[in-house]
Amino acid sequence: MTALLEVSNLARTYDVRRGRWPFARLATLHAVDGVSFELPAGRTLGLVGESGCGKTTTAKLVLGLLPASGGEVRVGGEALPAAHSPHWRALRRRMQMVYQDPLGALDRRLSVGRQVMEPLVIHGAGSTAERRDKALAMLDAVGLAQHHFDRFPHELSGGQRQRIVLARALILDPQLLVCDEPISALDVSIQAQVVNLLLALQQKLGLAYLFISHDLRMVRQVSHEVAVMYLGRIVEQGDPDRLFATPAHPYTQALVSAIPTHGRARKRRIVLPGEPPNPVDRPAGCAFHPRCPHAVERCRIETPALRLLADGRRAACHLAEQIA
Amino acid sequence: MRALHGIDLEVRRGEALGLVGESGCGKSVTWLAALGLLGGRARIGGEVLLEGRNLAGAPVAELERVRGRRIAMIFQDPSSSLNPVHRIGRQLGEALRLHRGLEGTALEAEAQRLLDRVGIADGKRRLGDYPHELSGGMNQRVMIAMALAGQPDLLIADEPTTALDATIQAQILELLAEIRRETRMAMVLISHDLGVVAENTDRVCVMYAGRIVEDAPIDTVFEAPAHPYTRGLLAALPELEGPRRMLVPIAGVVPEPANLPPGCSFAPRCDRRIEACGHAPPPATELAPQHRVACIRA
Numbered sequence: 349m350t351a352l353l354e355v356s357n358l359a360r361t362y363d364v365r366r367g368r369w370p371f372a373r374l375a376t377l378h379a380v381d382g383v384s385f386e387l388p389a390g391r392t393l394g395l396v397g398e399s400g401c402g403k404t405t406t407a408k409l410v411l412g413l414l415p416a417s418g419g420e421v422r423v424g425g426e427a428l429p430a431a432h433s434p435h436w437r438a439l440r441r442r443m444q445m446v447y448q449d450p451l452g453a454l455d456r457r458l459s460v461g462r463q464v465m466e467p468l469v470i471h472g473a474g475s476t477a478e479r480r481d482k483a484l485a486m487l488d489a490v491g492l493a494q495h496h497f498d499r500f501p502h503e504l505s506g507g508q509r510q511r512i513v514l515a516r517a518l519i520l521d522p523q524l525l526v527c528d529e530p531i532s533a534l535d536v537s538i539q540a541q542v543v544n545l546l547l548a549l550q551q552k553l554g555l556a557y558l559f560i561s562h563d564l565r566m567v568r569q570v571s572h573e574v575a576v577m578y579l580g581r582i583v584e585q586g587d588p589d590r591l592f593a594t595p596a597h598p599y600t601q602a603l604v605s606a607i608p609t610h611g612r613a614r615k616r617r618i619v620l621p622g623e624p625p626n627p628v629d630r631p632a633g634c635a636f637h638p639r640c641p642h643a644v645e646r647c648r649i650e651t652p653a654l655r656l657l658a659d660g661r662r663a664a665c666h667l668a669e670q671i672a
Numbered sequence: 673m674r675a676l677h678g679i680d681l682e683v684r685r686g687e688a689l690g691l692v693g694e695s696g697c698g699k700s701v702t703w704l705a706a707l708g709l710l711g712g713r714a715r716i717g718g719e720v721l722l723e724g725r726n727l728a729g730a731p732v733a734e735l736e737r738v739r740g741r742r743i744a745m746i747f748q749d750p751s752s753s754l755n756p757v758h759r760i761g762r763q764l765g766e767a768l769r770l771h772r773g774l775e776g777t778a779l780e781a782e783a784q785r786l787l788d789r790v791g792i793a794d795g796k797r798r799l800g801d802y803p804h805e806l807s808g809g810m811n812q813r814v815m816i817a818m819a820l821a822g823q824p825d826l827l828i829a830d831e832p833t834t835a836l837d838a839t840i841q842a843q844i845l846e847l848l849a850e851i852r853r854e855t856r857m858a859m860v861l862i863s864h865d866l867g868v869v870a871e872n873t874d875r876v877c878v879m880y881a882g883r884i885v886e887d888a889p890i891d892t893v894f895e896a897p898a899h900p901y902t903r904g905l906l907a908a909l910p911e912l913e914g915p916r917r918m919l920v921p922i923a924g925v926v927p928e929p930a931n932l933p934p935g936c937s938f939a940p941r942c943d944r945r946i947e948a949c950g951h952a953p954p955p956a957t958e959l960a961p962q963h964r965v966a967c968i969r970a
C-alpha cells in the first residue's frame with residue numbers, strides 16, 4: 349500500500365546576505381535539509397523541534413506552497429503537480445493547512461462567516477444556503493457560536509481567530525490537514541475539545557494530520573508517530589510514548605527535560621550550553637555537537653545518519669545506544 | 673457588548689502575576705484597555721493606577737510616555753505588532769531610539785545584544801531580515817526584544833512563548849526572571865500553558881467571562897483549586913506519561929458576552945451548581961489569606 353503522503357529527501361535553501369549591506373556576500377541558508385517521512389491515510393505524524401528548525405517550511409513544501417530545492421513529495425503515489433496548475437488546485441482541495449499566525453492568515457475586511465464559506469465559494473460547492481449551513485455547523489464544531497458569524501477578525505480573541513482558521517480548513521472535507529501550531533492559542537479546555545474533534549474526524553473520515561506543535565503533551569495525545577527536527581533535519585523519529593519517555597537523541601532529551609510542569613517536581617532540566625544554531629553556518633559533523641553534552645571527536649567530523657535502533661525507532665546520533 | 677465586568681487587579685513591583693482563563697474571556701482586552709489601545713469605539717470605565725497616577729482618561733501624550741517605557745506589552749499576534757514592510761533592525765531600532773534615546777553605533781550594538789539575549793543566532797545579519805524571513809518563534813522573540821528595549825517597570829507578556837519550543841521557551845523565561853531579579857520589573861504573564869504559569873509566577877488570577885473567579889498563590893491553585901472552573905481547566909490537561917486517555921473538556925460553551933446568565937457566569941456549565949448560583953453573581957470571598965474565590969460553594 350502506498351502512503352497518502354511520501355516525502356523523500358526534501359530540501360529548501362534560501363540565499364541570504366551575510367551582512368546588512370546590499371553588497372554583502374551571499375550565503376546559503378538550509379531551512380530544510382534532506383527530510384524524509386511517510387504519512388499513511390488516517391494517521392497522524394507529529395512534527396516537533398527547535399524554533400526555526402524548518403517545520404513550517406516543511407509544511408509549505410509538502411503542500412507545494414513553496415518550491416523545493418531538492419527531493420520529492422508524492423501524494424497518493426503521484427508526484428506533487430506543479431504549483432497553481434489545475435491538477436494542483438484540485439489536489440489542494442484535499443490538502444489543507446492551518447497556519448501558525450491566525451491574524452496573518454485571515455482577511456481583516458471579511459466577516460468570519462464569509463471567510464469560513466470562502467473555500468466552498470472558490471470551489472463552487474453547494475448553494476448559498478447550503479454554504480451558510482455548513483459554515484455554521486463548522487463554527488459549532490470548533491466551539492464557536494452563531495453570533496461569531498457576522499463578526500470581524502479584529503473583534504475576536506486570539507483563540508477565537510485560530511478556530512476560524514480551523515473551521516475554514518475543515519469545511520472542504522480534506523484528506524490531509526497540515527496543522528501548524530493549531531491549538532497553542534486556545535485555552536486548555538478548548539484545546540481538549542479541538543483535539544477530540546480532530547481525533548473524531550480522523551476516525552470517521554480517515555483524515556491524516558501533519559501536526560506541528562511545541563506542546564509535546566498534545567503531540568503525544570494525537571500522534572501515531574513523532575519526528576523531531578533540529579536545524580533542518582529529522583534527528584529522531586518513532587513511537588510517541590517511547591520517544592517522550594526515553595528520548596534517544598541528546599536534543600530530544602534536552603527538549604523533553606524542558607517541558608514545564610505543574611504539581612510533581614520536574615526532572616532536572618538539561619540546559620544546552622552555547623549558542624543557538626545558525627542555519628547559515630551549519631556545524632560540521634553532527635550539527636548538534638557544539639551544544640551536545642555527550643559529543644566525542646567523531647561527532648565533530650562525521651555526520652550521523654538517521655538510522656534504525658533496536659527498539660524500532662530512528663535516531664541520528666553516533667552514540668544513541670550508549671546514552672539512551 | 674460588554675467584554676469586561678469589573679476587573680480588580682494589583683501588581684506589585686517585582687511581582688510575577690499569572691493570568692489564565694478561557695479563550696475570549698478578556699485577558700488581552702484588560703491590558704489593551706488599561707493602556708488605551710482599544711480605539712475609539714471602546715468605552716472603558718474604572719481606574720488604572722500606575723504608582724497612584726490614574727491612566728484611564730489620561731491625555732494621549734502621557735499615555736504615550738508610559739507605553740513601551742514604563743509598561744511594555746508583548747502582543748499575542750506577531751502580525752499585529754511587527755510591520756511586514758520594515759526590516760526588524762529598523763523596528764527594534766525605533767523602539768531603542770524612542771525609549772532610550774540611542775543613536776548610531778550604540779543603537780546598533782544594543783539591538784544586536786537584545787537579539788542575542790533572546791537567543792537569535794547571527795543577530796547582525798538577522799537585523800536586516802524582514803518578518804517573513806524569520807520563523808514564527810523568531811518573530812515572537814523579536815517582539816520580546818522590542819518590549820525589553822524600553823527597560824519597562826511592568827511587562828505585560830501576552831502568550832510570550834507559545835511559538836517557541838520547550839528549550840528556547842525555558843531560556844526566554846529564565847531571561848525574564850533574570851531581568852526581574854536585576855531591575856525588579858513586574859510581570860503579568862498571560863498564558864494557556866499552566867505549566868509555564870506554575871514555573872514562572874508567584875500568584876495567579878483565573879478569569880472567566882470577563883471576571884476574575886479565583887486569585888491565589890501559585891501552589892494553592894494547583895494543589896487546592898477552589899473554583900469549579902479552575903478545576904475544570906486542570907482536568908482538561910493531557911499528560912506526558914502513562915496511558916493516553918480521552919481529554920475531558922469542560923462541558924458546555926462559554927456564554928455570549930451580550931447574554932450572560934444572571935447569576936454566576938459559570939453556572940450553566942458547573943457540576944456543583946445549586947439553585948442559588950443562578951440568583952446573583954457570586955462576590956469574591958477570602959477563603960484563606962491571599963486566596964479569593966468567586967463561588968458560593970467554595
Ligand SMILES: Nc1ncnc2c1ncn2[C@@H]1O[C@H](COP(=O)(O)OP(=O)(O)OP(=O)(O)O)[C@@H](O)[C@H]1O
Nearest residue numbers: 362379399400401402403404405805806807808809
Ligand atoms: N523567506 C525566507 N527567506 C529567508 N529565510 C527564511 C525564509 N523563510 C524561512 N526562512 C528561514 O528558514 C528557517 C526555518 O524557518 P521555519 O519557519 O520553517 O521554522 P519553524 O521550524 O517553523 O520555526 P518556529 O517553530 O519558530 O515556527 C529559519 O531560519 C528562517 O529564518
Ligand SMILES: Nc1ncnc2c1ncn2[C@@H]1O[C@H](COP(=O)(O)OP(=O)(O)OP(=O)(O)O)[C@@H](O)[C@H]1O
Nearest residue numbers: 503504505506507508675695696697698699700701
Ligand atoms: N476590538 C474589539 N471589538 C469588539 N470586541 C472585541 C475586540 N477585541 C476583543 N473583543 C472581544 O472581547 C472578548 C475578550 O477578548 P480578549 O482578546 O481579551 O480575549 P483573551 O482572554 O485574550 O482570549 P485568548 O486567550 O483567546 O487570547 C472576546 O469575546 C472578543 O471577541
Ligand code: SF4
Nearest residue numbers: 634637640647665666
Ligand atoms: S552524534 Fe555526537 S554530537 Fe551528535 S547528538 Fe550524538 S553524541 Fe551528540
Ligand SMILES: [Mg+2]
Nearest residue numbers: 404448807808
Ligand atoms: Mg513555524
Ligand SMILES: [Mg+2]
Nearest residue numbers: 505506700748
Ligand atoms: Mg488574548
